[in-house]
Amino acid sequence: MKAAVVTSFTAPLEIQERAVPQPGAGQVLIRLETCGLCHTDIHAAHGDWPVKPQPPFVPGHEGIGIVEELGSGVTERTVGERVAIPWLGSACGECRFCIDGRETLCERQQNSGYSIDGAFAEYAVASARFVVPVPDGLSSLDAAPLSCAGVTTYKAIKVAHVQPTERVAVFGVGGLGHLAVQYARIVGGSVIAVDIEDEKLDLATELGAEHVVNAAKVDPVAAIQALGGADVAVVLAASPRVFEQAFSSLNRGGRLICVALPADQEMSVSIFETVLKGISIIGSIVGTRQDLAEVFALHAAGHTRIIAETRRLEQVNEAIAEVLSGKVLARLVFEY
Incomplete structure (x- = not known):
């Protein structure tokens, strides 16, 4: 072979x-x-x-x-x-x-x-x-990305406990991010997509993001705060700087969902802000067999692309x- x-x-x-x-x-x-x-x-x-x-x-x-x-x-x-x-x-x-x-x-x-x-x-x-x-009616081409990119972002949205109408900032729109946008929308979140490529941001809009931010052109923290701030920030970009930006974009009671694993593993956050704003920092690692079965079922039902x-x-x-x-x-x- x-x-x-x-x-x-x-x-x-x-x-x-x-x-x-x-x-x-x-x-x-x-x-x-x-x-x-x-x-x-x-x-x-x-x-x-x-x-x-x-x-x-x-x-x-x-x-x-x-x-x-x-x-x-x-x-x-x-x-x-x-x-x-x-x-x-x-x-x-x-x-x-x-x-x-x-x-x-x-x-x-x-x-x-x-x-x-x-x-x-x-x-x-x-x-x-x-x-x-893999359910019938689900192509092997679609099933492949769902087996990691899908189940990883699905689990991230699960552990974030997104409530309807909460603002969810997705940092990094790509293999994982284009699915995170969709899962956040499925549970009723209002999505802010952040990336440095306009083509990816156009895709995020097509998939349901209500707002997009090009972090290569504007300060993403200021842009998100101008929209009212994020209640949840899901970080899918492998850069410690992006994690720090995501943290700073959060409202009081916000949740930072850490998914990407940069080779440079350290980020700097304010303990003062974490405590006074009641921010949660949550690590989310892929998903279980049951999570993947749910991801497949959602796609087979036509809820994701x-x-x-x-x-x-x-x-x-x-x-x-x-x-x-x-x-x-x-x-x-x-x-x-």
Whole structure:
């Protein structure tokens, strides 16, 4: 099979021919149809974060494909079923986080395309319990970005507890941001979209944002405060400066939802303002299997749109350069 492999944090990915993996106990073999390119895949390939994956490895955690073989003991899935391989590759199922519905906080979790090989390949093995069925009527092209960009922003809006008519500022309109705009609208939020590309801001308006702010042309804090301030700020741009701007844009009682993971990990906020204004700073990490099932159901019901362009796996390094340029409108998806 063909796979895109990280051999070094300082080298481009290599397209290699590998043997088709065999499913072990509790696993399924999946023939991939699509896989989205997430910024996390780029961080993984470059070794940007403190806990680093171990090369060689195959990135990819927005994989959609068909179950072709069942490992021993598998009863949850069937051959021919279409499933998603999300970021949460597995969790222990026994710790207090798994038991109370916060499986993405499990300390023994495995992550697709990071600690275990992912979906930048024609075939992959995955835990039968942690792949998520894809509903009929939902294309594999759309399902791929929903498996991370969708479930991540859906969960961010969930933990923000957005109330109808509250102003929600979405910092970074792209693969994640174009979905965050839609989820905030679904729960009744009034969306302010912030980016530095007019084309992305035009897309945000098309998807329901009531206001847009080009942070390359105006001070986003002043612009948002002129609109009445934000009750919720969701940060999807990988820059500490953007986190600080988002914090400063908040009203009293506001919630800063931290989603993006910059390589430079420190931001500066005022303790005085945090306390006196009653601001909450909340970290939100992807979503559970149930969250992803809900994301798929919303899309199948026609409540969201995916903006994506396709690429071939052989174009992986060019695709990464496109994403890093900031010019990609929303999501790039590899089709096999």
